[in-house]
Amino acid sequence: MAASSLRCIAFAHTEIEVQEQVDDQEHKNLLKEDGLTLLGLVGLKDPCRPGVKKAVEDCQRAGVNVKMITGDNVFTAKAIATECGILKPDQDMFFSSAVIEGVQFRNYTPEERMEKVDKICVMARSSPFDKLLMVQCLKQLGHVVAVTGDGTNDAPALKEADIGLSMGIQGTEVAKESSDIVIMDDNFSSVATVLRWGRCVYENIQKFIQFQLTVNVAALVINFVAAISAGEVPLTAVQLLWVNLIMDTLGALALATEKPTKELMKKKPVGRTEPLITNIMWRNLLPQALYQIAILLTLQFKGKSIFGVEEKVKDTLIFNTFVLCQVFNEFNARKLEKKNVFRGIHTNKLFLGIIGVTILLQVVMVEFLKKFADTERLNWGQWGACVGVAAVSWPIGWIVKSIPVPETPIFSYLKMKKSKKNSI
Structure with missing residues (x-):
């Protein structure tokens, strides 16, 4: 019965004399533990909630290692874990240390625990200390650990974990206070939702950083070079404030409102020591920044002769081209790895609205706020040239995403060189 995920209760009876029924001193009913007649066994089924197996599969597909720590006996725990998908039906559980008891884990030496904790999928007959001990071991190995729980005894592990998730309905107040996130519907499938949205927020932050670094590098270089060579900067303080x-x-706001996609759950988890700015981001932003710098420097030194305009119109062309480059590059920032940056764009009305407002305000700055923005009006040909130059950001973004990048972070190579020099 236990192997079928049933919690077993035995019913038995015996006959005792009237004189033996009550203890005169303590006034307690006395009943011997032997000599009982077995009446039968009852198996209580605590079925998995709908959606739990799918949620476990989604987490495993996303690279998350799901472990179950329970107070049930090892056979019941094994059956429930198999039913949920944590264990595979043909998995060699005992010889591979996938299923152990809490006392066994507790009695391991620190070295044995660190060696075997990754392999453990189910821990039965465990105590609150065992759960806390497992969280500490996983964190020492560099894993990002999330713990779910609802009882008071889960509070130490919830507090110790990187992310503690407590249950809002059945969870105790102690568990809720110790956790970081409260799952209001007590549904494990919400854990997969938390994972998906967490990855979405992280990726949106990366998109904005990539976009912002491109803007800052281009603006810094063009003003610095112009200040050294000509003694004047093409982008005034008001224009730079407008760009910022x-x-x-x-x-x-535009990049932060991107909704999570299915592709996010197919990526590997991000380790705690991995850099926020990845090699993929460097690959995307450096070509865009170099292109913008090349265009702006060309306009700075050859703009008057190319367009046959005065100094002030040339500075307006630089300002307008620079802003429009960022507008086009904002589309590139929507996807860090995918070439098709327009996929799903119709679902993000806020992004399209912000792009439209940005273009409208830029037209107002150039054409109508002459004194405030220190600009000159541009004709249709000059506007077309600015838009055409800025639009080249799209094919550049498409081409650079075909370039493979190593998984090892760029700056880790510098650390390796330093360590080699120190060892020498």
């Missing part, structure tokens, strides 16, 4: 406004505020 639309790129920091509106840009962040």
